[in-house]
Amino acid sequence: MEQENNIVDRNYPSDVQIVPVNGREFILIGTAHISQESTDLVRAVIEQERPDVVCVELDEQRYKTLSDKTKWENLDLKQIIRQQQLMTLLINLLLASYQRRLGQKLGVAPGTELLEATRVAQELNIPLALVDRDVRITLRRAWNSMSFWEKMKLLSSGFVGAVEGEEISEEMLSEIRQSDVLTELMNELGEFMPVLKGVLIDERDIYIAQKTRDAVGDKVVAVVGAGHLSGIKRVLLENRQEDLSLIEQVPPPSPVGKIIGWGIPAIIVGMIVYIGFTQGESAAGDNMLYWFLVNGIPSAIGGVIAWGHPFTIAAAFFGAPITSLSPLIGAGYVAAFVQAYYTPPVVREFQTVGDDIGHWRMWWKNKLLRVLLVFILTSLGSVLGTYLGAVEIISNLK
Numbered sequence: 001m002e003q004e005n006n007i008v009d010r011n012y013p014s015d016v017q018i019v020p021v022n023g024r025e026f027i028l029i030g031t032a033h034i035s036q037e038s039t040d041l042v043r044a045v046i047e048q049e050r051p052d053v054v055c056v057e058l059d060e061q062r063y064k065t066l067s068d069k070t071k072w073e074n075l076d077l078k079q080i081i082r083q084q085q086l087m088t089l090l091i092n093l094l095l096a097s098y099q100r101r102l103g104q105k106l107g108v109a110p111g112t113e114l115l116e117a118t119r120v121a122q123e124l125n126i127p128l129a130l131v132d133r134d135v136r137i138t139l140r141r142a143w144n145s146m147s148f149w150e151k152m153k154l155l156s157s158g159f160v161g162a163v164e165g166e167e168i169s170e171e172m173l174s175e176i177r178q179s180d181v182l183t184e185l186m187n188e189l190g191e192f193m194p195v196l197k198g199v200l201i202d203e204r205d206i207y208i209a210q211k212t213r214d215a216v217g218d219k220v221v222a223v224v225g226a227g228h229l230s231g232i233k234r235v236l237l238e239n240r241q242e243d244l245s246l247i248e249q250v251p252p253p254s255p256v257g258k259i260i261g262w263g264i265p266a267i268i269v270g271m272i273v274y275i276g277f278t279q280g281e282s283a284a285g286d287n288m289l290y291w292f293l294v295n296g297i298p299s300a301i302g303g304v305i306a307w308g309h310p311f312t313i314a315a316a317f318f319g320a321p322i323t324s325l326s327p328l329i330g331a332g333y334v335a336a337f338v339q340a341y342y343t344p345p346v347v348r349e350f351q352t353v354g355d356d357i358g359h360w361r362m363w364w365k366n367k368l369l370r371v372l373l374v375f376i377l378t379s380l381g382s383v384l385g386t387y388l389g390a391v392e393i394i395s396n397l398k
Helices: 036-049 060-067 077-082 086-106 112-123 135-145 148-164 170-177 181-192 194-214 226-238 255-279 281-305 310-323 331-342 347-351 367-395
Strands: 016-021 024-031 053-056 128-130 219-225
Touching: 016 226, 024 036, 024 112, 024 226, 036 112, 036 219, 053 112, 053 194, 060 112, 060 135, 077 331, 112 128, 112 219, 135 194, 194 219, 194 226, 219 226, 255 281, 255 367, 281 310, 281 331, 281 367, 310 331, 310 367, 331 367
Parallel strands: 024 219, 053 128, 053 219
Antiparallel strands: 016 024
């Protein structure tokens, strides 16, 4: 408690807090990720304080994304699909689109204040430290930590919010100017999905605070989102070494999920075999044919609705009955890979995806979004087919 009372006041606004710990000063600048005022404040504080090191709430991936204007040219969409990271990409795009729309309203590009911190540090020859966790690990931890229904809830809320393009009032803009918009969005989601807030906010408070503490120097300026300010300050004042190894790893799939993933296909195959023994090969063949059609047709229809390439539709039709019996890969990934192979997005479509994602018609016109649409709709078709197929086969047991 004594350290709490010793926090220095240098007439900075409340967005800047100075935390002394063991003879070191940590100057925390809490920013709104879409705010010109935050950008100006970051420059002013760094120039005045001339710290030993500047820490920024970025990882290498996000830093390259913000600073490299040609980043999309190097994105390997097929590799993302092979690694089954399309859901991570989709969530990232939905969140980025939300920030981008706010940035257009406020006249400031998302992340400008973070880039400004790196620029000022370079101008003044001050060492720079990127102290955030790898965004890919963060998103994968968030995704793997959610149940199936939480994932569906997140996607539906994010998809609808991005596509509807909800009007942003002046009152909302006023509130956003005073806060970290991404953190506010995550806090809202955290109200009905606590695990998401835990991974995206609480874990990163610990991670950023520890990496900031590890930075070399007696005076450290850290530029972080306003929503992280109190959490990082609390961790710094606790002044204990945090073990980051557990939150630097992507959690393995739940054993229950693995059992269900292998168990359901095994039960389906077992029921067909049982029908063959008890009712004859003809009955087993009829059930196998039904399984094939009831999986293939809805998945193929999903490909048609998404305006998939003819080979994409064929891949969905023939792939869904097989992939639905294996937890290793889904029909959506097979169809998305074929779509990306035969109708690859061009650089311009990568560059405009942040704007296009907010207009539902563009999901069919932008080839990158169409790959994602193929993935979503063919996956849903396969899920529907699996359910209908299982119900029919169970009803045929005698």
